Amino acid sequence: MEKVIDESVQGQTLVQDKQEQNHKKLYIESYGCQMNFSDSEIVASILQKNGFNTTNELIEADLVLVNTCSIRDKAEQTVRKRLEKYNAVKKHNPKMKVGVLGCMAERLKSKFLEEEKIVDLVVGPDAYKDLPNLIEEVESGRNAMNVILSKEETYGDISPVRLQSNGVSAFVSITRGCDNMCTFCVVPFTRGRERSRDPKSIIDEVNDLWSKGFKEITLLGQNVDSYLWYGGGLKKDFKKASPIQQATAVNFANLLEMVAKAQPKMRIRFSTSNPQDMTIDVIESMAKYDNICNYIHLPVQSGSDRVLKKMNRLHTREEYFQLIENIRTRIPDCGISQDMIAGFPSETEADHQDTISLMEHVKYDFGFMFTYSERPGTLGAKKFKDDVPEATKKRRLQEIIDLQQKHSRFRTEQHLGKIQEVLIEKESKKSDLQWSGRNAQSTTVVFPKEHYKVGDYVMVEMKDCTSATLIGEAVGYGPMQA
Ligand code: SAH
Ligand code: F3S
Helix, strand or coil, X not given: CHHHHHHHHHHHHHHHHHHHHCCEEEEEEECCCHHHHHHHHHHHHHHHCCCEEECCCHHHCCEEEEEECCCCHHHHHHHHHHHHHHHHHHCCCCCCEEEEEHHHHHHHCHHHHHHCCCCCEEECCCXXXXXXXXXXXXXXXXXXXXXXXXXCCCCCCCCCCCCCCCCCEEEEECEECCCCCCCCCCHHHHHCCCEECCHHHHHHHHHHHHHCCCCEEEEECCCHHHCEECCCCEXXXXXXXXXXXXXXXXXXHHHHHHHHHHCCCCEEEEECCCHHHCCHHHHHHHHHCCCECCEEECCCECCCHHHHHHCCCXXXXXXHHHHXXXXXXXXXXXXXXXXXXXXXXCCCHHXXXXXXXXXXXXXXXXXXXXXXXXXXXCHHHHHCCCXXXXXXXXXXXXXXXXXXHHHHHHHHHHCCCCEEEEEEEEECCCCCCEEEEECCCCCEEEEECCCCCCCCEEEEEEEEECCCXXXXXXXXXXXXXX
């Protein structure tokens, strides 16, 4: 036992020594999904071992890395604008090198080096371990690129450097890639085939986070419910695994239970759930463990069966309602949120009304809503004409947003008068006399600080609300307080 402690102390000292020896500065910025933010923490860790500490000042950076998103055209435009900014800064900081990571790197590959003179380095989501070699190449004056997608890489062996962390909540990625091929989505092309991470390395990371004082983790993947560990390899090759591997495989419901049991005082969240892959077992694991938060992000994209089919979402509207009912009967107070796309090719007014009526039926707590953006290379771009006029897309989107706002208010009001456990995450943006945290359903709660501190679990009586925020008063510590 003593030896183990010695080793961990020694490990800690080694990391500190490394940080002190590092003399190069990395500025890293992330756009898009939570997975990108999580990947940037892996990149920071890889580069910390190779001479770089992070900085928040562009002007002093030796290396600028931008982790990019391709999900909609607008996301790509945002990144192009940032490159212009780097260009302006480079005039005052000529030593600065610029690298592009993530989905745009994978999608555009060498085109990036041709189109954007400021870019020295292009690295896809599965090639971050090659960064030290690629940077060496860049430092010797050449452009460098690695956009090879992997069948194995999960970065399971890398302990992420927590960037911009509040010290309370952290992301833990559990799967990479996606096999679903929704016809609108670029992710399967930019992030490759789906593979799952060894549950042991997931539990190790969760235990490590707990020992560092973290109180909440979000298990991350494009499609977490499809998690399947059978010893490594692609999800699609599971059929070829040996009978023993198949019999001892760990699915998402199993993983949730393992994590919940490993750290019973840690809040567990997960994202994203594709409805077609969410099983009753997952809902039952959630119901069984108090530390798994009663909240599911369950994107549906459309309420029309015809559109769902064209999107290659492998469920019907009725099946989705059945799933919602299964959730509500087992977890009556479960928060549920959505993603919606307005104006998918050929979407009619009747299809749009189906989306509206589906929303009326579910009454989501929150939502993330977008107009359809055609993505080059997707099946949608190849097979369907982007034929819904922009003005119609925008009008439909606005109707969806307005309805969601009404439902958010309705759901937030359901919490009024209740006493709920809230994990304090940070100071409220509006007042330095108030804390901000979330209840299990992921609704933001603000309340007077009193003697409580960041990371405390506090029981809060909900007294008032706006459409998306609860305003309360603390009545004591919660049962999860260690
Ligand atoms: N894996 C998740 C979604 C990941 S992408 C799932 O199972 O649904 C996040 C969201 O971006 C999607 O849910 C979708 O609503 C939106 N999105 C993806 N591609 C889009 C496109 N081409 N145009 C508009 N919105 C898109
Ligand atoms: Fe995209 Fe569908 Fe996968 S939305 S990330 S292809 S589940």
